[in-house]
Amino acid sequence: MVASYETLVRSFTKLYRYQHLSAIAAWDQAAMMPQRGNDARGAALAELAVLMHETLTAPQLAAALTAAEGEVTAPVDRASVREMKRQWQSANLLPASLVEQKSLAGSRCEHAWRTQRKANDWAGFLANWKPVVACARQEATLLAEATGLSLYDALVDRFEPGMTAAVIEPMFAELKHWLPPLVQEVLAKQRTEEVLQPTGTFPVEAQRALGLELMSLLGFDFEAGRLDVSTHPFCGGVAEDVRITTRYRTDDFVQAMMGIVHETGHARYEQRLPREWVHLPLGQARSMGIHESQSLSFEMQLGRSRPFLQLIAPLVAKHLGAQPAFAADNLARIYTRVKPGFIRVDADELTYPLHVILRFEIERALVEGDIEPEDVPALWAEKMQAYLGIDTRGNYTDGCLQDIHWTDGAFGYFPSYTLGAMYAAQFFATIRAQVPDLDARIAAGDLAPIFTWLDANLWRQASRWTTPELVERATGAKLSAVHFERHLRARYL
Amino acid sequence: MVASYETLVRSFTKLYRYQHLSAIAAWDQAAMMPQRGNDARGAALAELAVLMHETLTAPQLAAALTAAEGEVTAPVDRASVREMKRQWQSANLLPASLVEQKSLAGSRCEHAWRTQRKANDWAGFLANWKPVVACARQEATLLAEATGLSLYDALVDRFEPGMTAAVIEPMFAELKHWLPPLVQEVLAKQRTEEVLQPTGTFPVEAQRALGLELMSLLGFDFEAGRLDVSTHPFCGGVAEDVRITTRYRTDDFVQAMMGIVHETGHARYEQRLPREWVHLPLGQARSMGIHESQSLSFEMQLGRSRPFLQLIAPLVAKHLGAQPAFAADNLARIYTRVKPGFIRVDADELTYPLHVILRFEIERALVEGDIEPEDVPALWAEKMQAYLGIDTRGNYTDGCLQDIHWTDGAFGYFPSYTLGAMYAAQFFATIRAQVPDLDARIAAGDLAPIFTWLDANLWRQASRWTTPELVERATGAKLSAVHFERHLRARYL
Numbered sequence: 001m002v003a004s005y006e007t008l009v010r011s012f013t014k015l016y017r018y019q020h021l022s023a024i025a026a027w028d029q030a031a032m033m034p035q036r037g038n039d040a041r042g043a044a045l046a047e048l049a050v051l052m053h054e055t056l057t058a059p060q061l062a063a064a065l066t067a068a069e070g071e072v073t074a075p076v077d078r079a080s081v082r083e084m085k086r087q088w089q090s091a092n093l094l095p096a097s098l099v100e101q102k103s104l105a106g107s108r109c110e111h112a113w114r115t116q117r118k119a120n121d122w123a124g125f126l127a128n129w130k131p132v133v134a135c136a137r138q139e140a141t142l143l144a145e146a147t148g149l150s151l152y153d154a155l156v157d158r159f160e161p162g163m164t165a166a167v168i169e170p171m172f173a174e175l176k177h178w179l180p181p182l183v184q185e186v187l188a189k190q191r192t193e194e195v196l197q198p199t200g201t202f203p204v205e206a207q208r209a210l211g212l213e214l215m216s217l218l219g220f221d222f223e224a225g226r227l228d229v230s231t232h233p234f235c236g237g238v239a240e241d242v243r244i245t246t247r248y249r250t251d252d253f254v255q256a257m258m259g260i261v262h263e264t265g266h267a268r269y270e271q272r273l274p275r276e277w278v279h280l281p282l283g284q285a286r287s288m289g290i291h292e293s294q295s296l297s298f299e300m301q302l303g304r305s306r307p308f309l310q311l312i313a314p315l316v317a318k319h320l321g322a323q324p325a326f327a328a329d330n331l332a333r334i335y336t337r338v339k340p341g342f343i344r345v346d347a348d349e350l351t352y353p354l355h356v357i358l359r360f361e362i363e364r365a366l367v368e369g370d371i372e373p374e375d376v377p378a379l380w381a382e383k384m385q386a387y388l389g390i391d392t393r394g395n396y397t398d399g400c401l402q403d404i405h406w407t408d409g410a411f412g413y414f415p416s417y418t419l420g421a422m423y424a425a426q427f428f429a430t431i432r433a434q435v436p437d438l439d440a441r442i443a444a445g446d447l448a449p450i451f452t453w454l455d456a457n458l459w460r461q462a463s464r465w466t467t468p469e470l471v472e473r474a475t476g477a478k479l480s481a482v483h484f485e486r487h488l489r490a491r492y493l
Numbered sequence: 494m495v496a497s498y499e500t501l502v503r504s505f506t507k508l509y510r511y512q513h514l515s516a517i518a519a520w521d522q523a524a525m526m527p528q529r530g531n532d533a534r535g536a537a538l539a540e541l542a543v544l545m546h547e548t549l550t551a552p553q554l555a556a557a558l559t560a561a562e563g564e565v566t567a568p569v570d571r572a573s574v575r576e577m578k579r580q581w582q583s584a585n586l587l588p589a590s591l592v593e594q595k596s597l598a599g600s601r602c603e604h605a606w607r608t609q610r611k612a613n614d615w616a617g618f619l620a621n622w623k624p625v626v627a628c629a630r631q632e633a634t635l636l637a638e639a640t641g642l643s644l645y646d647a648l649v650d651r652f653e654p655g656m657t658a659a660v661i662e663p664m665f666a667e668l669k670h671w672l673p674p675l676v677q678e679v680l681a682k683q684r685t686e687e688v689l690q691p692t693g694t695f696p697v698e699a700q701r702a703l704g705l706e707l708m709s710l711l712g713f714d715f716e717a718g719r720l721d722v723s724t725h726p727f728c729g730g731v732a733e734d735v736r737i738t739t740r741y742r743t744d745d746f747v748q749a750m751m752g753i754v755h756e757t758g759h760a761r762y763e764q765r766l767p768r769e770w771v772h773l774p775l776g777q778a779r780s781m782g783i784h785e786s787q788s789l790s791f792e793m794q795l796g797r798s799r800p801f802l803q804l805i806a807p808l809v810a811k812h813l814g815a816q817p818a819f820a821a822d823n824l825a826r827i828y829t830r831v832k833p834g835f836i837r838v839d840a841d842e843l844t845y846p847l848h849v850i851l852r853f854e855i856e857r858a859l860v861e862g863d864i865e866p867e868d869v870p871a872l873w874a875e876k877m878q879a880y881l882g883i884d885t886r887g888n889y890t891d892g893c894l895q896d897i898h899w900t901d902g903a904f905g906y907f908p909s910y911t912l913g914a915m916y917a918a919q920f921f922a923t924i925r926a927q928v929p930d931l932d933a934r935i936a937a938g939d940l941a942p943i944f945t946w947l948d949a950n951l952w953r954q955a956s957r958w959t960t961p962e963l964v965e966r967a968t969g970a971k972l973s974a975v976h977f978e979r980h981l982r983a984r985y986l
Contacts, residue, residue, distance in 0.1 A: 017540035020533055021514045028517055032525075036717040037734025044513035051544070224529040241530025 004067035005077060007060065008084055009280065015055050015087075016279040020238045022048050027236040027243045029111075031228045042107035049103040056091035076282075076464065083281035083463045090158060093146045094139060102135040106408030113407045114231055122396040126373055129407070133366060133373050136409040140367050152364045155412030159288035160419060162467060165364060168415050171422070172357050174481050180387075183350050186338045186492045195333045196325040202253040210253070210319035211246065211260040214312065218264045218298060219451055221271050232404040233259050233345070235266035235295070239278050242267040253320060254334060255346055258303055265298030266291055268451070272459035283462045286470055288413060290458065292420025293427065300349050300421065301428040301487070302450060304335040307443035336491060340388040342398035350488060353421065354387040359403075359414040367411050376400050423471065425483040427454070430475045497560035498570060500553065501577055502773065508548050508580075509772040513731045515541050520729040520736045524721045535600035542596040549584035569775070569957065576774035576956045583651060586639045587632060595628040599901030606900045607724055615889040619866055622900070626859065626866050629902040633860050645857040648905030652781040653912060655960060658857060661908050664915070665850050667974050673880075676843050679831045679985045688826045689818035695746040703746070703812035704739065704753040707805065711757045711791060712944055714764050725897040726752050726838070728759035728788070732771050735760040746813060747827060748839055751796055758791030759784055761944070765952035776955045779963055781906060783951065785913025786920065793842050793914065794921040794980070795943060797828040800936035829984060833881040835891035843981060846914065847880040852896075852907040860904050869893050916964065918976040920947070923968045 001009070022045060029041050055061075065088055068081050109128040116125045136155070143154035153164040211227060225242035237243035244263035248256050269285060277283025285291050302308050310328040317326045324330070338348045344355040362379055365371045371379060380400045381393045392399040400406075405413050432438050435449045442450075457474040464470075471479050494502070515538060522534050548554075558581055561574045602621040609618045629648070636647035646657040704720060718735035730736035737756035741749050762778060770776025778784050795801050803821040810819045817823070831841045837848040855872055858864045864872060873893045874886045885892040893899075898906050925931050928942045935943075950967035957963075964972050 014540060017537040020537035021518055021541060024518055024521055024534075024537075025514055028521060032719065034716050034718060034734060036714070037731070040513055040731055040733040041517075044510040047507060047510035048514060221529070223527050225527060226525065238530070238533055240533040241527060 002068065002071045002077075004064045005072050005081065007064040008068055008081065011055060011058065011061050011064070012084055012087075012281060013279045015052060018048060018052050018055065022052070023236055023238050024241075024243075027245075030230040030232070030234070030236070031243070031245055038107070038111045042104060042111070045107060046100050046103040050096050050100050053091055053094070053096050053099045056088055057096070061088065062092070079464050080277070080280055080282040083284075086161060087281050089146075090143070093142050098135065098138055098142075102132075102139065102409060105131040105135055110404065110407040113401065113404070117397055117401045120395070120397045120401075122377060122401065125396070125401060130373050132407065132409045136367060136411050137369065139409075140411075150368070152367045152412065155367060156415065157412075159410075159413050160416050160467070161287060163289070163415070163419070168360065168419075171481050172353075172360065172415075172418070175353050175418070176357065178485060179350070179353060182488065182492070183338060183340070183354075186350060189493070190338060193333060195337060196327075196330050198252075198254070198320075198323060198325040198334075200321070200323070201250050202320050203250060204248045206319045207248050207253045207256055210257060210315060213315055213319070214257070214260060215264050215267075217312070217315075217445075218261065218268065218447070220264050220267055224271055225267055227260065233263060234404075235263045235270070237270075239270045239273045239275075239284075242270045257316075258299055258335065259345075261303040262295045262299035265295035268298075268454075269294040269459050272455055273462050274460050277462060281463060286458075286461070286463050286465075287467050288416035289419035289423060290467060290470065292416050293423035294420075294454065294458065296420050296424040297427060297450075297454065301424050302442065302447070304332075304349065304491075305439070305442065306332045307439040309335060310443045311445055338492070340390055342384075342390060342392060342395070343402055345402075349421075350492060351388060353418045356414050356418045358383040358387055363406070363411045363414060419479070422479060422481055422484045425487040426471070426475050426477070426479060427458070428487070429483045495561065495564045495570075497557045498565050498574065500557040501561055501574065504548060504551065504554050504557070505577055505580075505774060506772045508545060511541060511545050511548065515545070516729055516731050517734075517736075520738075523723040523725070523727065523729070524736070524738055531600070531604045535597060535604070538600060539593050539596040543589050543593050546584055546587070546589050546592045549581055550589070554581065555585070572957050573770070573773055573775040576777075579654060580774050582639075583636070586635050591628065591631055591635075595625075595632065595902060598624040598628055603897065603900040606894065606897070610890055610894045613888070613890045613894075615870060615894065618889070618894060623866050625900065625902045629904050630860060630862065632902075633904075643861070645860045645905065648860060649908065650905075652903075652906050653909050653960070654780060656782070656908070656912070661853065661912075664974050665846075665853065665908075665911070668846050668911070669850065671978060672843070672846060675981065675985070676831060676833070676847075679843060682986070683831060686826060688830060689820075689823050691745075691747070691813075691816060691818040691827075693814070693816070694743050695813050696743060697741045699812045700741050700746045700749055703750060703808060706808055706812070707750070707753060708757050708760075710805070710808075710938075711754065711761065711940070713757050713760055717764055718760055720753065726756060727897075728756045728763070730763075732763045732766045732768075732777075735763045750809075751792055751828065752838075754796040755788045755792035758788035761791075761947075762787040762952050765948055766955050767953050770955060774956060779951075779954070779956050779958075780960050781909035782912035782916060783960060783963065785909050786916035787913075787947065787951065789913050789917040790920060790943075790947065794917050795935065795940070797825075797842065798932070798935065798984075799825045800932040802828060803936045804938055831985070833883055835877075835883060835885060835888070836895055838895075842914075843985060844881060846911045849907050849911045851876040851880055856899070856904045856907060912972070915972060915974055915977045918980040919964070919968050919970070919972060920951070921980070922976045 025041065025045055029038070033041060065081070065085055069085070072078055072081050109132050112128050113125060140151040140154050143149070144151045147154055147157070149157060150165065156163055156165070208227070215227065224240055225237065225244065228243065228245050229247055230245040231247065233246045235242065235244045244260070244267050246256050246259045246263065269291060273285065274283050306328070309331040313326055313328040313331055316331070320326070336349070338350045340351050341347060344352065347355050358380070361383065362376060366373070366376070377396060377400055381391070384390045384392045431450060431453050434453070435441065438449065458470070461470060465473060468478065518534065518538055522531070526534060558574070558578055562578070565571055565574050602625050605621050606618060633644040633647050636642070637644045640647055640650070642650060643658065649656055649658070701720070708720065717733055718730065718737065721736065721738050722740060723738040724740065726739045728735065728737045737753070737760050739749050739752045739756065762784060766778065767776050799821070802824040806819055806821040806824055809824070813819070829842070831843045833844050834840060837845065840848050851873070854876065855869060859866070859869070870889060870893055874884070877883045877885045877892070924943060924946050927946070928934065931942060951963070954963060958966060961971060
């Protein structure tokens with residue numbers, strides 16, 4: 001190994017171990033930690049954030065990176081250096097003081113948000129959120145100055161490298177063009193459809209047992225991960241020990257069950273990342289959009305499909321007790337039911353992109369200084385009315401306080417959800433072209449063709465290629481919204 | 494604040510935050526982590542151990558410490574510097590390479606032990622344990638050279654500062670003198686005693702609910718801590734967020750219930766450490782022996798006493814269903830039943846010290862090179878036969894593989910258990926002298942006199958005084974085994 005590259009590997013291995021501690025402590029904070037532990041946890045995580053920042057900003061790392069760029073020749077090592085450089089750049093453009101300030105403000109805001117959301121306490125939230133927004137703007141300014149990107153693009157680039165509002169906006173404009181009429185068309189069609197609602201109480205333990213069985217069916221490795229509960233479901237932990245969470249309601253299992261399928265998609269991507277690179281940026285997930293494409297491959301492409309629901313209908317009955325509503329056809333109607341609503345995470349596949357577009361527009365204006373934090377509720381209400389015909393005035397709980405993302409300054413993340421949906425549709429179009437009898441196989445419980453394709457083309461590739469290269473190698477074409485549109489029309493019309 | 498002291502406070506605050514991450518990750522490893530996460534966790538914890546070591550060995554810290562010793566004048570700050578120096582010394586006598594090697598070997602050995610213990614796999618354990626012992630001997634050699642202590646004393650000093658085999662051995666010799674005949678006398682007395690054994694299945698959820706209610710009664714703050722499950726019960730986490738664990742058997746609740754009372758004693762000490770010093774060595778628990786004195790105050794002095802069992806008998810019946818065996822008198826007979834057995838953590842109050850003396854003698858010989866790891870099972874069997882009349886040959890599961898301590902090289906810890914029992918007896922003798930109607934108060938549910946005394950004299954004192962000073966300020970006398978003997982004779986004869 002070239003000496004300069006060896007130095008880089010040592011530093012990034014150390015960083016990877018710090019990230020391990022950060023990920024586990026953050027999972028614990030969301031899923032396990034009692035209330036009064038939060039200040040100490042916030043301080044510890046902030047200290048660790050500073051340390052990780054110091055590791056990435058050490059002068060010898062900069063020198064090694066410059067040297068390695070000239071010395072390394074093997075293609076895979078060049079890709080490794082490319083990904084190291086990306087992480088190095090993002091860290092070296094921010095001063096340690098801002099990193100700590102941001103971590104503290106985010107931790108405080110997020111923790112208080114857990115109770116403020118329930119209390120519909122916008123004023124309380126706003127006080128904690130202003131410092132978070134101020135930090136994000138400083139961050140955007142510093143990143144934008146150095147990269148030449150716009151303020152918002154500089155933040156998007158952290159989650160979806162190479163993606164800009166100039167690319168997103170036209171694709172979102174396409175969606176805004178055909179999606180609202182499609183929603184109306186589907187609503188009209190579904191008006192005459194009879195859907196049996198599941199009735200009864202669904203004990204948490206029974207739902208959890210069902211969830212665990214679905215995770216097994218979907219290939220989750222329980223010797224390298226867990227399922228727990230948190231306010232906002234997420235996939236956390238580390239590649240060797242993936243922690244997914246959900247939240248249960250005893251009067252409704254529908255969202256929790258599909259939420260577990262969704263997080264299992266994220267989890268399998270992590271669990272199958274190539275172990276030989278896992279300690280390097282090269283071996284980590286490609287981007288947030290590609291990550292979301294995996295959860296949406298599991299949830300939307302596979303999970304809500306008629307053959308998959310046929311496959312799992314007996315499991316639902318086994319754990320929750322048989323009832324007519326659990327017939328496969330009826331489950332398929334439940335899981336494709338379209339209904340404009342308040343909550344993004346509960347939104348159906350058709351209206352979901354409109355929630356994302358709303359957030360994209362608000363957070364972009366916020367970061368670029370066109371609006372202030374105080375303006376968000378009014379703008380939220382206005383756009384909810386315009387895009388989904390829903391009145392959210394005064395209801396912060398189900399309005400702008402519903403998501404965790406903004407509480408710790410993760411601006412620029414939201415577009416990834418809908419990019420992910422478009423990637424997933426394109427991936428499954430490719431799989432279907434290669435496996436014409438895919439639906440029959442799914443119904444028969446043979447999910448191997450899907451996992452084999454995802455594994456070879458995405459999971460094992462990690463960050464070996466840039467996102468556009470990855471998508472083109474896997475599907476033979478650039479990302480296009482056309483597969484997403486085709487998928488939605490085929491499923492819903 | 495003196496500038497040198499300010500430098501120290503900054504460094505030790507950073508260290509405290511790293512310790513937070515280490516404690517939570519270690520708790521997770523024992524209570525939450527799936528099997529295949531262990532290598533990555535071990536590597537992350539080892540990296541963190543190196544970092545904490547680096548923090549304590551930074552040259553500017555040494556300089557600040559020397560300066561502060563000359564400059565600081567306020568008594569409390571001088572005590573603070575004294576405790577900082579103690580931590581600094583122990584770290585600066587060990588090279589970083591040994592610290593990492595030890596952490597890795599310990600993590601590997603402990604993890605494999607979890608399955609090896611069940612499989613009675615001494616040979617498998619031995620292979621992982623030899624490197625742990627080798628590291629401990631290196632550590633002892635380096636510490637002994639620098640401090641002038643013997644090899645074993647140098648390890649004991651990490652857990653019980655100032656304590657040496659020269660002090661322990663005579664006290665243990667006293668115990669060896671009067672304890673075996675006392676055990677025989679009590680066995681003879683109890684032979685005619687009728688004890689009703691609880692019968693039935695005790696669901697984990699019911700036992701957990703009972704445990705939570707007892708923790709409440711004992712003042713545990715659930716907004717700053719949790720109760721979970723692990724193979725070996727322990728009290729972990731951080732002062733602001735204390736994590737205690739237990740293990741349940743559905744055919745027996747007796748040990749788990751009292752185990753929770755025991756860990757709650759540890760937990761309350763942590764939860765009541767003075768918050769204004771909590772980030773400094775000054776604000777941390779005094780020693781392992783004093784820590785154990787708190788769990789044994791809760792378990793042995795309070796928990797197994799007749800009036801306490803009278804107080805909680807209705808709670809046992811409430812959660813586990815009424816049965817004659819739950820009468821207070823019968824519970825008192827169960828919880829004072831003497832029966833020589835294999836397992837230290839299940840041992841009764843009378844035979845427990847003999848388990849400790851056995852381990853003290855073996856680990857001392859092991860560290861000082863008089864025996865090798867291979868010799869432990871034979872020596873274990875011989876001493877179990879001699880002290881407790883029990884044959885453990887070939888049974889490693891219930892023999893030398895039963896405890897977690899040796900798996901990661903915590904040699905020198907075991908004496909603390911019996912020192913703790915002696916401290917606890919002396920503390921309660923003092924409380925009883927001040928509160929003559931203590932038993933009546935306990936039976937009536939008024940535990941405040943106990944908590945108030947422990948809080949003022951021990952919990953809030955943290956590491957303000959050396960251990961001998963602390964004990965003398967609290968009780969008016971040096972540690973003596975006489976209170977322990979009196980307590981045992983009063984309870985058991």
